[in-house]
Amino acid sequence: EAQVTQNPRYLITVTGKKLTVTCSQNMNHEYMSWYRQDPGLGLRQIYYSMNVEVTDKGDVPEGYKVSRKEKRNFPLILESPSPNQTSLYFCASSATLGVFTDTQYFGPGTRLTVL
Amino acid sequence: SQKIEQNSEALNIQEGKTATLTCNYTNYSPAYLQWYRQDPGRGPVFLLLIRENEKEKRKERLKVTFDTTLKQSLFHITASQPADSATYLCAPLNQAGTALIFGKGTTLSVSS
Numbered sequence: 001e002a003q004v005t006q007n008p009r010y011l012i013t014v015t016g017k018k019l020t021v022t023c024s025q026n027m028n029h030e031y032m033s034w035y036r037q038d039p040g041l042g043l044r045q046i047y048y049s050m051n052v053e054v055t056d057k058g059d060v061p062e063g064y065k066v067s068r069k070e071k072r073n074f075p076l077i078l079e080s081p082s083p084n085q086t087s088l089y090f091c092a093s094s095a096t097l098g099v100f101t102d103t104q105y106f107g108p109g110t111r112l113t114v115l
Numbered sequence: 116s117q118k119i120e121q122n123s124e125a126l127n128i129q130e131g132k133t134a135t136l137t138c139n140y141t142n143y144s145p146a147y148l149q150w151y152r153q154d155p156g157r158g159p160v161f162l163l164l165i166r167e168n169e170k171e172k173r174k175e176r177l178k179v180t181f182d183t184t185l186k187q188s189l190f191h192i193t194a195s196q197p198a199d200s201a202t203y204l205c206a207p208l209n210q211a212g213t214a215l216i217f218g219k220g221t222t223l224s225v226s227s
Contacts, residue, residue, distance in 0.1 A: 042219035058214060090158050106158030
């Protein structure tokens, strides 16, 4: 079954404690992206990756890091989480992006609370 | 800067009626626009894509139009059902072709 998986699904942590949210897709997609979703602000892109070892900032990259060492995985790293990073996070992937696009497949979401 | 607006935060209609949702964009011309459905606490699910050279796209009870002159896309659900209740997001491709820009969504409630 084609899918995007994220772990953990729920996480409560404290300010400053480094954490990683994993994202994996089994569709051999080139494009992967991380979003955060907050009430009243909608989905905002954090980082994206066009392919292995190619990553770039989205609209709200401050406080986050990513890496793309393998095609299937795109982890999101919070080196020193702060309460304003409390949010619902989604990972997404698509075969490509741009003019010759494919649809984006979203993961189930990770609800992060930073105390 | 590129701006996306979904005019209504919420839309309430009766079962069987046609729901029409609006998405306006400003300051650029996207190569295409996608529509997604999102249920509470879940990831968005792709519904339809329409390109700038297409005026209309249909899929079952769904219809999307794309008016590049008005800079607007309309999303229609005909013969709506309570199961259609969800938030609908429009997402045009950005100018650089590197990302989708998501609108804040319109929450549709269909009552029986």
